[in-house]
Amino acid sequence: MNHQKRKIAILGSTGSIGTQALDVISRHPNRFEAYALVANNQVEKLIDQARQFNPEVVVIANETKYSLLKEALADLPVKVWAGADAVEQVVQDTEIDIVLTAMVGFSGLKPTISAIKAGKTIALANKETLVIAGELITKLALENRTPVLPVDSEHSAIFQCLNGEGNNEIEKILLTASGGPFRSFSSEQLQKVTKEQALNHPNWNMGAKVTIDSSTLMNKGLEMIEAKWLFGVNPSQIEIIVHPQSIIHSMVQFKDRSVMAQLSLPDMRMPIQYAFSYPERLSTDIKPVDFFELSSLTFEKPDTDKFRNLKLAYNAIENGGNMPCIMNAANEIAVELFLQEKIGFLQISDLIEQTMTKTVFIQHPSLNDYIQTDAEARKIALETSNIKQ
16 A cells, blocks of 8 residues: 555654654654644754654744744755744645644644644643633634644544544543642652652653643543543543553543543553544554553552642633633742752642632633633733742
8 A cells, every 4th residue: 555655744743742753754764754843942852853854844932042042944955934823834844744733832723723724633742731621622623623632642532432422412521630740749759749759650751841730630631631622522521540550541421321441551652642643543663561460450540639630620621611621830930949958848839729719710712812811811820830939
């Protein structure tokens, strides 16, 4: 079979998802091509990637690094662009088939919208985009007939469980969570959690932001909101199950009470590759699940009294409007402050909750409202954190 090579733009190529996506591309050079590489700040890493993968175009969002990048790649036939506008433009290139959105946080929103409007298949790894503007994004994707393929391991699992199910209605989504490194900590222990402890995830290799979100369970809150939009269910139909082994990546229950699950060892390259190759499956070098070695898979309820972020996420999506956007902005600031060791672990939830009560609520926000809300909520979160220190 002669396959057309899929040309891929990677937004966030120097991050954890981006580098693993390039690994997938390098293993299947006859199927995929890294056409455009976009990074925010890590110019040295971007230079190395450009040398290795020879893309058509590279973009650095931080304009101050432009000349350094341009000079370093002067001997290559590669276009070098810089700035936020360039990021939105590059995804419109007619050659591109798939846009992998792997930028962290709010910065992924506008380029994703731009790619959808240009009719590109979206491989969505930036969960904040759907959290912030789920209604807007799903509407745009429908209008432009743009497929949005999930890259998160949990959403990829749900997507795989739904494959071939036609119009069969989902009764319940069972969204699994590892529980993070502090699953068994007491509230007293949680007060003393350090940055180093929080960055040490038991099962997954991820970037700093996602790792902290996993340890506070905010990651599951974001994923729950993302699942609502991706699969058209109500938040009440999404149940979070703590599954410490991270082998079952999520499950779907149908009305006949049959439950489908997707299992594999925790390796992000699998859901990335599936989004790239869908509907086909390609080989990987990921180890198969050895059931005799595993011997037991366990499940427990999340403790939402200790890990309040999960409750805050359900509250945010029940309020709707710009509330998830407010929550997300406050969380981005709180995580940053925690990583700078300016606030304690338990203060992350406090700060998010306070920001959610103080920021102006808008029931039917426009894109512009989201942008203003994001800026306002960040400002309020920073001000609030200063009062508390």
